Amino acid sequence: MKSRQEPLLRGKLKGYGYRITQGREAIMNVLADAKEHLSAEDIYIKVYASYPAIGLTSVYRTLEVLVSTGLVYKFDFGDGRARYEIAEGRRGEAHHHHLVCTGCGRVIDYADFINEELALLKKTEAGLSKKYNFTIINHLIQFYGFCSKCKTNKNAK
Amino acid sequence: MKSRQEPLLRGKLKGYGYRITQGREAIMNVLADAKEHLSAEDIYIKVYASYPAIGLTSVYRTLEVLVSTGLVYKFDFGDGRARYEIAEGRRGEAHHHHLVCTGCGRVIDYADFINEELALLKKTEAGLSKKYNFTIINHLIQFYGFCSKCKTNKNAK
DNA sequence: GTTTATGCAAACTGTTTGCATTGCT
């Protein structure tokens, strides 16, 4: 079921002067196919299935490269474990932001109001960039609260 | 120079049914007086100065309580160490968001466009809240990029 | 007096690093 046309990241990474290794290729494929936000270990496990020679260290090092080039986003949802997500999905899937449940840790992607948000962000970025002489590469918008399940059973403290 | 009127958080914390201990009081005072975003260890050190009986563990535990009640915000700027900031400053200081330099880790608070941002956020929150049946408690907006110093010397990779 | 909070030390967890080896190009 996994259609794998021209690998998305492969060419870009190469363009930055990095070598394409089996491990990196496998990691990029996992990221390209991922529907959810994956932790480094999630990625390691998925890659391991098709390429058992992989090491967790390489996953971290490759992710660092991908994040630093802006090809992959790194998120922190507050559970002490970073999550990674490809910047541009297979078909340039809609940009989205996150709703993070502090009760159970569930993360909901939303794209509602995203156009308005992006319009304002663009304007804000331009202003901030000028005022603070700051080159903006990326942004992060997250809402925290309680999801439908957790709002009912707020017994747990 | 530290004016300490009616402690801000004290009453609120008590209202939640928590006991007011010397350690907690000292922590809350440090947070109330803080101008910057403090890490748990920063707080520990500052509290230690006036109350050497404090333990780092208690700092963590108190912060957890304060964050869970919404009295204090917890941020992650990507350096693997959480930062804490009082939700409402001494005089209800202006709400702000962050500009995070991925080069040197510097964090700039900005309040520009904040009204427009807040207006949109409010609207977005209302929509999301309804659509996903999600109770929104807090939000996080951060821009990542390179500050004036780091954009010139991007030698370091 | 009862219960919550504390400090200490040890445990834990995710991530990073040193180094000799492998494998792209």
Place this chain on the structure above:
DNA sequence: AGCAATGCAAACAGTTTGCATAAAC
């Protein structure tokens, strides 16, 4: 051939936890 990337094991850092003691209420 030459240098970047890898894996392994060990180091690391921030945070959490168990437990007996102390302090709020």
